[in-house]
Amino acid sequence: MNHYLTLSLLLFLVGTVGFIVKKNVLAMFLCVELMLNAANLAFVAFARDLGQLQGQVFVFLVMVVAAAEAAVGLAIMIVLYRCRGTLNPDEADTMKG
Amino acid sequence: MNPLIPLAVMALLVAGIVALFILASVFLGPGKRHPVKDTPFECGIPSEGFAGGRMHIGYYIMAMLFVVFDVELAFLFPWAAALRGLGWFGFVAMFLFIAVIGAGFAYAWKMGALEWE
Amino acid sequence: MNPDELFLLVPQSILLGAAVLLMLMEPFSRQAGRRRLRMVAVAAVAVAAYALRLQWGLGPRSIGGGMIRVDGFSLFFQWLFLVITGLSAVLAADFNQREGIDRGEYYALLLTACSGMSLMAMSADLILTFIGIEILSLSTYILAGFKRRDIASGESSLKYFLLGSFATAILLYGIALVYGAAGSTQYQAIRAAAAAGEVPALLLPGLGLLLVGLGFKIGLVPFHSWIPDVYQGAPSPVTAFMSVGPKAAAIAALLRLLVEALPGLAPDWTRLLWLMAVLTMTLGNAAALVQSNVKRMLAYSAIAQAGYILVGVVANTREGFTAILFYLVVYTVMNLMAFGVVLSLSGPGDRRVHLEDYAGLARRAPFVAAALGVALLALAGIPLTGGFMGKFFLFGSAVKAGFVGLAVIAVLNSVLSVYYYFRLLVYMYMKDAPQGGAESISRPVGAILAIGVFLILWLGVGPDRFLALAGHSILGLK
Numbered sequence: 001m002n003h004y005l006t007l008s009l010l011l012f013l014v015g016t017v018g019f020i021v022k023k024n025v026l027a028m029f030l031c032v033e034l035m036l037n038a039a040n041l042a043f044v045a046f047a048r049d050l051g052q053l054q055g056q057v058f059v060f061l062v063m064v065v066a067a068a069e070a071a072v073g074l075a076i077m078i079v080l081y082r083c084r085g086t087l088n089p090d091e092a093d094t095m096k097g
Numbered sequence: 098m099n100p101l102i103p104l105a106v107m108a109l110l111v112a113g114i115v116a117l118f119i120l121a122s123v124f125l126g127p128g129k130r131h132p133v134k135d136t137p138f139e140c141g142i143p144s145e146g147f148a149g150g151r152m153h154i155g156y157y158i159m160a161m162l163f164v165v166f167d168v169e170l171a172f173l174f175p176w177a178a179a180l181r182g183l184g185w186f187g188f189v190a191m192f193l194f195i196a197v198i199g200a201g202f203a204y205a206w207k208m209g210a211l212e213w214e
Numbered sequence: 215m216n217p218d219e220l221f222l223l224v225p226q227s228i229l230l231g232a233a234v235l236l237m238l239m240e241p242f243s244r245q246a247g248r249r250r251l252r253m254v255a256v257a258a259v260a261v262a263a264y265a266l267r268l269q270w271g272l273g274p275r276s277i278g279g280g281m282i283r284v285d286g287f288s289l290f291f292q293w294l295f296l297v298i299t300g301l302s303a304v305l306a307a308d309f310n311q312r313e314g315i316d317r318g319e320y321y322a323l324l325l326t327a328c329s330g331m332s333l334m335a336m337s338a339d340l341i342l343t344f345i346g347i348e349i350l351s352l353s354t355y356i357l358a359g360f361k362r363r364d365i366a367s368g369e370s371s372l373k374y375f376l377l378g379s380f381a382t383a384i385l386l387y388g389i390a391l392v393y394g395a396a397g398s399t400q401y402q403a404i405r406a407a408a409a410a411g412e413v414p415a416l417l418l419p420g421l422g423l424l425l426v427g428l429g430f431k432i433g434l435v436p437f438h439s440w441i442p443d444v445y446q447g448a449p450s451p452v453t454a455f456m457s458v459g460p461k462a463a464a465i466a467a468l469l470r471l472l473v474e475a476l477p478g479l480a481p482d483w484t485r486l487l488w489l490m491a492v493l494t495m496t497l498g499n500a501a502a503l504v505q506s507n508v509k510r511m512l513a514y515s516a517i518a519q520a521g522y523i524l525v526g527v528v529a530n531t532r533e534g535f536t537a538i539l540f541y542l543v544v545y546t547v548m549n550l551m552a553f554g555v556v557l558s559l560s561g562p563g564d565r566r567v568h569l570e571d572y573a574g575l576a577r578r579a580p581f582v583a584a585a586l587g588v589a590l591l592a593l594a595g596i597p598l599t600g601g602f603m604g605k606f607f608l609f610g611s612a613v614k615a616g617f618v619g620l621a622v623i624a625v626l627n628s629v630l631s632v633y634y635y636f637r638l639l640v641y642m643y644m645k646d647a648p649q650g651g652a653e654s655i656s657r658p659v660g661a662i663l664a665i666g667v668f669l670i671l672w673l674g675v676g677p678d679r680f681l682a683l684a685g686h687s688i689l690g691l692k
Contacts, residue, residue, distance in 0.1 A: 005394075012387055019380055028376055035383035042390035050397050058341050058399075060171065062386065065348045067168040069379050071161040072352050076359055076375050078157055080368040200234045207241035 004045035011038035029073050036066050155213050162205060169198050219277040222269060222284045225262040225292065226329050232258030233325040240318030248316055252307055255321035259300040259328070266292055274690050280400055281339040285690025290539060290683075291335035291466045294546065298459045299328040301550055301662060306451035308656040309557050313449065313564065315360050324455065327353035331463035338474065340389045340399040340424075343467050347385070347431065350460055351378050357455070358448040361564075370447025377430070377440040385427025391420030401475035408478035421479055424471065425486060431464035434524065435493040438517050442501075445513035450560050450567075453509060454553030457516045458546045465523060465542065469535060472527065473691050480530055487528050488620060495521030495627040502634045508556055509567045511634060512549075515593060518631060519545055525617075525624050526608045532688055534611035539684035541604035544592065544673055548601060551589035551666040555582055558655045572638060574647030582655055583642045585663035592670045594635040595628045600673030607681070 015034035022028050040059045047055025176183070176191050183190075205211065236254055243250070266289060274285035303321055310316035330349030337343040355378060359371025393399050395414035396407035408417060430437040445453045472483055498518030505511035523541055526534035559575075559582070560567050576583040592601030605628060609621040655663075673680060 008390075015383070025372065025376065029379070032376075032379045032383050035380075036386060039383070039386040039390045042387065043393065046390065046394035049394070052397070054398070055393060058393075060175075061341060061345060063171060064168050065345070065382075067164045068348070068352055070164050072355055073375055073379065074157055074161050076355065076368070076371050079359060079362050080365075080372050083363070083365050083368050197234060200238055204237050204241060 001045060001049050004041060008038045008041040008045065011035070011041065025077055029070075029077075033066060033070070036062060158210050162210065165201070166198070169195075222272075222275065222277055223282075224265045225269075225296075226332060228258055228262045228265060229325045229329040229332075233322040233329075236318040236322035236325070240322075243318075248311075251316075251318045251321055252303060255303045255325060256300055258325060259296050259303070263293065263296045263300075266296070276338070280402065281342050282333075282336050283338045283690070284336060286687035287466075287470070287690040288332075288336040290687035291462065292332045294462060294542065295328050295331045295335070295459060298455065298462070298546060298550070299324050302451060302455040302459070304658045304662065305454060305550070305554050305557060307658065309449070309451050309560075309564075312562065313361060315449065320357070320360060323353040323357050327357070327455070327459065331459055331466075334463045335466040335470070337467070338401045338470065340392060340401075340404075340471075340475075343471070344382070344386060344389060346463075347382060347427075347467070350463060351382065351431075354452075354456055354460060357452045358444055360452065361449050364564075366447040367449060368447075370444045373440055373447075374444045381427050381430035381437065384423050384430075388420045388423025388425075388427060391416045391423065395420055401470065404475040405477065408476060413478065417479070418482065421476060421483065422486075425483065428464055428468045428471070429490065432461055432468065432520050432524075433494075433517050434490045434520060435497045435517070438494065438498070441517055442510050442513045445516070446507060446510045450509065450553060450557030450564055453513075454550055454557060457512070457553065458549050461516070461520060462542050462546065465520075465527075465538065469527065469538070469691065473530075473535070484528050484530055487524055488617070491521050491524035491528055491620065492623055493521075494518065494524060495624060499627050499630045499634075502631070505634070506569050507567055508569060508572065508638065511638070512552055512556070515631070515634070516549065518627065519549075519593070521627070522605060522608055522624060525612050525620060528617060528620060529611040529615040531611055531615050532685070533614060534608070535688045535691060536681065536685045537604065537607035537611050539687055540673075540677065540681055541608055543680060543684075544600035544604040544670070547666050547669050547673075548589045548592040551585060551663055551670075552593065554659050554662055554666075555586040555589070558582070558659050559653055569638065569641050572641045573645035575642040575653070578647055579653040579655065581660070582653060582663070585667055587639055587642065588667045588670055590635040590639055592674070594632045596632075598671065598674045600670045600677070603674050603677045607677075 012035050015031045015038060018031035018034070019028050022031060040062055043055040043058045043062070047053065047058075172194070173191075176187065180187060232254060236251060239251060239254070269284060269289060272284070274283065276283050303324055306320065306324075307316070310320060327350050330346050330351075330353065333346030333349065334343055337346055355371055355375045358374050359368050361367035389399065392404060395416035396404040398404065398407075404417075407414060426437060430440075433441045445457065448456065472480075476483065495518050498514050498516075498521055502511050502514035502518065505514060523538055523545070526538040526541070528534075529537075556567060557564075559571065561571075575586075588599065592599035595601045595605045605624075609624050612618075612621040612624070
């Protein structure tokens with residue numbers, strides 16, 4: 001139980017730090033996916049510990065949400081890439097103030 | 098005896114043998130360079146294109162569609178296994194679910210997302 | 215589920231059904247049928263509102279095994295969201311035709327966003343709240359980037375998407391921790407777990423992560439950094455929608471979560487939210503002072519307004535919650551009016567949104583200038599407007615709950631905010647227009663502005679009936 005939670009926490013931290021450090025939109029998005037899956041792992045670990053099925057059902061729902069997010073995210077990236085030709089967020093600086 | 102010890106011995110042996118062969122080839126080999134030898138090995142077929150290059154935009158659209166319909170299956174399997182327990186309510190609910198997905202499919206089809214540009 | 219329970223979900227089903235229909239109509243109908251798309255959206259909102267009206271007298275109910283609550287609170291918010299969605303669709307019509315984005319998907323996404331918001335207000339289960347937030351967020355990510363050829367719109371969408379999905383990931387981890395601590399995600403079960411003896415160790419970090427996630431959606435400092443860019447870059451009607459709808463929905467979800475699931479941790483979250491309220495108000499107002507882009511200024515103003523609303527949450531009394539509901543109505547009216555004017559005047563390409571573009575507006579379009587003026591006065595909280603009444607109730611509830619310091623800071627902030635709202639007024643009324651030429655405004659937008667002026671003045675002079683309605687709605691929250 002504790003091992004699973006530690007792993008999940010580590011995954012979550014790696015995702016968080018990666019999101020803040022990374023410079024590429026796709027890499028940032030992958031870090032978010034990592035965080036979502038860290039939460040999934042925690043759900044399953046807790047569900048097992050509590051002897052419930054609920055937590056495992058949540059994982060299904062989260063997977064769908066992650067898939068929908070991936071589809072929307074890819075679409076946004078494609079649109080922006082067609083407009084600008086780069087996916088570096090530091091260059092997305094049309095608006096300032 | 099700890100059951101992990103044979104595993105550790107095995108890992109050490111593997112690492113040692115691999116290191117031995119690599120070192121042997123470095124020291125014993127003639128070390129001649131040749132353009133064909135410098136290319137990455139890919140199942141023996143000459144590699145093509147440039148790894149950092151752009152993928153065709155169609156791949157991304159296909160990937161998006163694939164993700165959506167792939168996850169739909171993740172719902173269909175448990176549903177099919179538990180259908181007897183769910184009764185008519187479960188049947189109608191899943192029917193609605195598939196109808197919505199089907200509407201999305203029709204939309205994607207009609208908008209030309211399935212065409213290879 | 216029995217038919218009785220399904221009846222309570224009819225409004226949502228109508229919205230989602232219409233959304234699917236609109237998506238199919240877009241590719242399958244000819245160019246001439248553009249008007250019909252909009253009509254379908256508005257009709258769906260109207261029918262859903264009627265279905266909602268039928269539920270009014272039923273009293274509080276739980277459906278889906280306690281996951282969804284239909285009570286005064288959720289009915290109030292569902293009604294508010296329907297109004298926001300309907301008005302957004304009408305406000306967007308002219309703009310979208312001008313910008314060439316008058317497509318079925320636009321209205322379909324508005325409807326799905328509306329159902330997501332309603333789910334957030336109805337949900338009594340963390341997982342359902344999460345799903346509601348996601349339905350809303352995914353719709354607004356796409357709406358923000360709806361002008362596909364426009365770089366600013368795409369950037370706005372990308373920033374919103376990246377930071378938004380980051381925030382929802384944090385929120386989800388918070389949900390996982392709370393689930394582990396309480397053994398359930400239902401609000402009542404969490405409440406029981408927190409009340410029984412000592413608080414489980416994982417509950418507090420879970421609460422912290424949940425507050426981060428919801429704070430991001432509301433736009434509280436220090437999780438506000440996305441708001442100015444996203445509001446500025448998104449098409450103006452979308453900005454109008456985002457500044458009122460998702461914000462109100464996130465506040466509804468926050469209220470339900472804190473009051474129904476975590477009353478046991480009230481000392482902890484009031485302290486945290488106190489700090490966030492002060493930071494949000496002060497930073498929002500301070501940054502708004504130096505903006506020359508009206509959309510960006512209104513974005514910072516929206517941040518500051520969220521800070522005022524938070525004052526009512528900190529008060530943590532019935533009066534405070536009543537004041538929040540009242541203020542949300544006023545805020546919706548005045549913000550939609552302000553953005554309604556902005557999007558009508560923004561011209562081709564959505565570019566004329568600077569202070570100079572408003573110079574001499576009073577001469578070019580007296581009615582539009584007057585309507586925007588009333589909205590700005592209300593946002594600043596000048597007496598005789600609904601904005602003043604709302605702030606009065608909010609800050610009054612804080613004083614009664616013993617948070618005098620917070621109320622004083624809030625009042626000082628309101629005074630500060632007068633500067634930038636009045637600066638726009640000065641541009642409209644005291645500067646000469648650079649070039650003549652009358653401004654035209656579409657008839658539906660004009661009608662909405664007129665009704666808005668009337669509502670703001672009515673709420674400012676005789677708020678009793680709305681206050682009673684808000685107080686009645688709050689009874690479901692327990």
